[in-house]
Amino acid sequence: MHRRRALDTVLRQLAAGDSAGANETAASTSDDTNDPYLLGLLAFGQFMSQDFELSARTAARALDAAADPAALMLARAAAGLAATGWASEGPDTLIAARDDLALLDGTDPDSETFIRYLLAEGALSGGRLRLSGEFLAASPDLSPDFLATDAGPHPFLTIMRIMRVRLHCFQGRITEAIELGEAARELATETRAELLVDATLCLLRGNAAQKGQVREIADWLERALPDPTDHLSSGCYLLVAFGLIATADVARAARFVLLAGGTPGLDKLTILDRALGLEMLVAAAVSDHDLTSAAAWRERALPLLDDRIARPTIERILSRVDLLSGDAASSERFAASAVEHAQEDDRAIEVAEGEIVLARARIALSRRGAASASLEVLARSSVGSGHLAARQSAARELRSIGRRLRPATGSGFDGLSARERAVALLVVEGFGNQAIAAELHLSEHTVQVHVSRVLAAFGVPSRFALAAQLAPLLPQTTDDAAPPPLTPRQHAVVDHIVLGHSNEQISHQLGVSVKTVEKHVSEVFRRWNVASRIGVSRIARTREG
Structure with missing residues (x-):
């Protein structure tokens, strides 16, 4: 029972922002019980305290000492999470855990739920969205009974729910993510959990191109958020920054990034968050045409280029700065590589951003056709998922070369x-x-x-189909006289004209030649004294009415 009590207490303290108390609870319980499971829990607390190096060392100790499935899987999850903040040359503990998920069968249900969450969180924090999705797909839905008491649901449950929302978002599934985020907001019971949900909704609304709502949420959170003192509070600032940058509020996004990161090098953030934050700072400098500042931020980002987690983000940074400095060819190479690397891990939001950066480089290289084609593809694919910020970005880039996006189908x-x-x-x-x-x-x-x-x-594919679709919107004929009668075959042809079918389609449907259809259409025109298929449709609809 000491494991469940420790897990309950540590997670409550972390949800309340007391990371020091959480680490004290885990450390003292570990010392008293000599239980390696508690070392894994301590490593998680240290990560949440943003002491990534210490977290990695503690997780390594937990791995060495683990003697039962729950302790081993928690240690692997904690080590995988710690590696997203402190690069490690050791084995990939998340892959090992994925291959051994059956070890969790029969463990304490609350412990199993937390470990499965932590595995998915570790993969997500490392930009391994495909792997994170695999962990969630293999996990049951979160139960409201997780560590529940008579006082109500556990406060950490909202944090676990929001991890799923973030995964959907960064996979580009914005509409689904907003639905999940709104549901999480309804269930949140603690102030810090509510702030986390609101920060996440700022991210989502930004990617849904809801600029007014993003501004309102950012204004509210700027007043309500506590100073960033741990991973959770820093994450809230960063989520707001992501929402702002998605609506092209670059300068304000940069301010939130600097608050989240704590230092000019953003050292309080995980590797991926640091890279993304530096990219926003580069974007702010580029928007001001400030090559000196952009190059300075690039220098801070360069050490992360060889890190698999950060690589696509750093490549976009290099592309942005190269383009500003006039090296469009190098900019194109880095942007193309960034898109490819982001696609490998299903990082759809980053893929879209990479496509925008790539299009800019191609425009600078006078490859406008290729840029336009890729932007059209991006715009079309973003509509169905609700990622309308990507569509707006594509439209802005096309306007810069005097072109417009094709209207969204059905608009x-x-x-x-x-x-x-x-x-x-x-x-x-x-x-x-x-x-x-x-x-x-x-x-x-x-x-x-x-x-x-x-x-x-x-x-619609043709003018005929357009006429059929819009005919009900046009005034009907006011002629009360019945139109001249038609033969049964001509009536059949008219039925197809009303549906917007071409002569070829009518020919196929009626089993007659196209030439025969043409004769019937001409005769209908003559008898009803009209000059177009829309005229036929209007008379036919009047008769139906």
Whole structure:
């Protein structure tokens, strides 16, 4: 029972911000019981105190002394987490734990839950998102009964829930992460846990391109957050910085980073957080065209280049500074490598940022076509996951070269400019490109571009399909007289016209030749005295009404 009591007490103290008390509890209980399990718990407390080197040493002692499955797996988890703050040349304890997860079967349920959390947290903190996802996939959902008492749920449970939210976010699954984050906010019962959730929501809202909400949350947390004195409180400042940078509030993000890091070298942060923080500081200098400051921050980042955890982030830093200094070719090489390395670990947010940096380098190299193509792909892929900040970033880069993103499929009129909306209405009225050009005083080429964007916005392949989709929005004919009758075959053709089908599609559906369909369409036009398929659709819908 001493393990459960120690775990309960240490986690309560850490959740309350008393990392010194937590370490005292773990150390004294370990001395009294000579239990290596408590050494693993102490190593975790030391990590939360941001003493990463000591945490790594204590975890190594726990590994050497572990004599039962729970102690061994906790030691491996603690060592894996410590390695994200203090680089180690030792074996990969997280991989060893993944291969031996069956050892947790039959251990105390609360201990098993915590160890599984710690394994996933260690992988996430090291940027190994794929591995973190594997740990969570092999774990049951968090139970509200974890270390629960009559007083209610354990306060550390919110911290464990937020780890899952962060993983979803950094994998680029923003919509899902926001749902989980809002649910965690409802369940949070302690002040520090609520602040952590709010900081995480700032990160999420930023990546969802909700700039106003990010500003409100950042304003609130700037007043409410305590001074950063441990890993948890520093993490809150860093999460706010991530949210701000996602909305292009670079200068304010840099201020939060410096508060989180404690020193100019951001030494209080883990390896990956230090790299990401330095990247934000470089971005702030680059936005001010301050090469001297950008180069100074780069020098602080360079020692991390060979670290697997930090490599893609440092490569983006080098790309940014090289581009500012005029070496676009080197900038492109570093950015391309950064994208590749981030993809290896499923770091989707970093992949997107790498694509933006890469596009800038390609634009500088006059490779605008390649830049535009990659930005279009990024924008399309970001919409479904809710990562709208990436779409906005892609749009900004395209605007810098006089181009625009294709409207998001399904965005309809909301995704179009006023001129494009006018083109859409003329298309459904049956105007051809030449007639539209004359009506709006545009070139046919410009009309062609507008039409392609209109089709993309409504997610339709042809003018016929567009006409069918927009016909209900147009005024119906006011002619009370019934239209001249049609043959059954002509009625069948009209039914397909209303659905937006082309002559080829109607031919296939009715089992007749395209030429026969053309004759039927012409005859319908003649009998109903219309000049376009939209005219046919409007009369047909009036009859249905």
